[in-house]
Amino acid sequence: MTGETRELEYDYSRLVVPFGPVHPALKEPVHFKVFVKKEEVVDVGLRLGHVHRGIEALAETRNLVQAMYLVERVCGICSHSHTTCFVGALEEIGRIQPSERALYLRTLVFELERLHSHLLWLGIMAYEIGFDTLFMFAFNTREAVLDLFEEITGNRVHHSMNVIGGVRWDLDGRMVEKVGRSMSKVREAAQRIREIFQDKTVEERLSGVGLLDRGAAQELCTVGPTARGSGLKTDVRKEDPYAAYGALEGSFSIVTRTEGDAYARTEVRIFEIFETINMINEILARLPGGSIRPGETIIRSMNRVPQGEAVSRVEAPRGELLYYVRTDGKGGLRRLKVRTPTLANIVGLRQMLIGGEVADIPVVVASIDPCLSCTNRITVIDLDKGGAGEPLRRRRRKWPH
């Protein structure tokens, strides 16, 4: 004991608020360690990996047909984007050209998916700011789109639309009419939702929150509506057209906003809804005839894909989705790499959150539309620490059944 006093360099005014992995504002587990001083956020730590399922490694043990359904289950909201991206890479390796009609139908489902994803996101955003009524309205509108999915593909979420060299389900005249009718209804409802989003209380909650300026957005490689909300004019559909987007180039434009806050990102998505509805109507008007898939069986198509590698990009509802595919020439995969839009956007979150309030955390996190089941590509298991290794396995049978 020397008798001198020692000052601890610990700031007791900093309160650590765990945000996740299980939190009502998040539909998926992710862990934010938020350091709070009064109500202000001073630092944010992010931990991913809770929903890592090892899909990339798993796909290497499956053949191409099975892998198609597996990558569809990377994400339940943008499932069609994943298969379109994957099948695009396979078709590039195998030099298979789908028919015009198949490409248009692929695009149609893609845009319907963007529509449902954006409506869902508007609902979630309303829920985060505590506006339950708007959440209910958005979800009610979304049901109309899900009905179309069910009618066209037979499932509300996992459409299983793509096959190598074409699509699985065709549209007859009655369905084309039905899609068109639904679109005008959805447009009307979306117009109403847009009006409520222009409400003053909503605007107060969203504008000026989660700022990300143009320079930072570019530096952090953000994609999709997050980048477009910060003024970056980026859209894979225009830059590198896939499916039928090359032919449809004139029927849509890129929506951008320069403010770079949560409200700008909301506006981008709302206006994209209208762009998408326009595009769907255009697709329905220009739908070419012909067959939708090659006459051969799927096993033969699969075996026709030679050894090779390709990178494919699509504009998923959340932004640029990238697949790297290397095939082994025997109907299997040697390597699959997925880079999802949320992985690109989530690094921007720290910058958006610091300086904000605790009340803004869910709003900012939701504003990039995080899809964590897409994002979790790795999990770290530290066996030395015993974190989630062997000891837990012994616990598994603890509960009496």
Added chain:
Amino acid sequence: MAALAALLASLPAAVFLSLLFEGIDRKLHARMQGRIGPPVTQPFYDFAKLLNKESVFPSSSSKAIFASAPVIAAASSILAGAIPLASLVAGTSVVGDLILILYLLTMSSIMVMIGGSSSGNPYGAIGFSRKMVMLIGYEVPLLASILPLSLKSQHSFSYHGIVQSQVGMGTCFAFAYPSSAFAAAAFLACIPAAAGVVPFDVPEAKTEIVHGYLVEYGGPHLALARLAKDAASFALSFLALTLFFYHPPLFEGHASLGGLASAILCVAFAPAMMFLTVTVPRTVFARLKVGQAFKFCWSLPLTLSALSVVLSAAGF
């Protein structure tokens, strides 16, 4: 003696009416969202279920405070709801019971807040600080809006005195003087904040801080904490109706049945008041941030109540 009997009978009535009012509120809320909604009896099932559940104590909590806080909160809220009912039925009241009612309402929210923060959960701590800010925000205009009524009814802070002075005037306070009209507006604007519903439910924001101070409560304690909130919103809407909108031609003139009939009529009209002050705001607004909520409380309701105090002092 009759007053005491009326009070004792009013306690279960207040519990019943609080739960019933929550059911009506939830039904209307759902209908305004285009849903069918839960049955009106739903809160009774919720309450009975929560009472029958196991109670869990977090290890970091101070058990005595954690367990007793919801009990005191519920008791004071129910009492705050029962006193106006009883004094309407019995036709008498004590001097200054209006102050007691408002004090009990504040007491109930403070107790829930203390209980939540004693759980040791960081969300509870944030909920505590937010509720503190909200209390400062709405208490001042709420109390100030009572003053003009007292001035206009022979300086009485007795609940029944104020109600009876409306009978004497033949019209209700909200329409009688400009000062009391402003006071009514201030009181109504404070109800959503005092009842803690959506634009002002910052202390228990579900998506931000996981129900705030309620986060660690489960089972019977949660049932009581919820009942405290329901009873508070019932008491507030009942108070607003009787203090400002007690319209004698409607509520009096049932001489044969006396106070009971007018009390029953008031209860029948109270859901309309609650629809206006609780259900509509929570349906058409997004949740405010704590700073915005505070700013709102200290701008509109405070201006209105200050105006009403000034006007009533000037004799309008």
Added chain:
Amino acid sequence: MRQEGSAVRIGARSRIKSPWLFHLNTGSCNGCDIEIVASLAPRYDAERLGCVLVGSPRHADVILVTGPVTRQMLPRVIRVYEQLPEPKSLVAVGTCAASGAPFIGSGVIEGPLDGIIPVDAYVLGCPPRPEAIVRGIVTAVRRRFS
């Protein structure tokens, strides 16, 4: 004795009438999660059966588990289940919560769920429709609470 019997009956009936849900994602693809939310939205409106989605496991009666249990989520599943006050019930929503398919064989999947915690009802489908989810909740609640 009779009074006690009726108290038990009231308890059971109120539990069946107001199942509060807690949703736990253990590696699901979001499909089931969104369908759970859709079952609370106006079209299906599970609140007319008393179902409310709550944010804290302490408030809940029923956990809806979606997804094959990933290694990272395994301790959390157990912890959340322990946090629920008794009596509680658990519904496995979706095929991957029930059997782990199509992720069977992955090194980071610890599922299926029934080896970890007791399951009261399985709702099959990839993802199940909201009608099926509502039926699953009602089935589990009736089985466990009455």
Added chain:
Amino acid sequence: MGRGLRAAFRALLRKPVRVRYLTEAGEMVPVPERYRGKITYDKGACIGCLLCIRTCPSGAISTTEEKKVEFSVFKCTFCGQCAEICPKKAVKLGSDFELVVYEKEGMVVR
């Protein structure tokens, strides 16, 4: 505020959306023609080519001793690949979707 209020009151006055669920056994909620529900299997038509096993993404199909297949509904992801590849159309995806069970046993389509 005005817009939200108007929309809310419009919804209050209109009839709410209502769909039927929790129907009794035998009563089915109507589903679209292409809906992919529980598998139905025509054993007589099956020729035992086992193409379905090769393409099933979740390993839900297994062989039996009599050179036929059986489907474990517990592992089925309802993608419809087996129905598509079957040369004899012996496998179909039916419209039964309310698959709520207590136990794992018995959910096999033979």
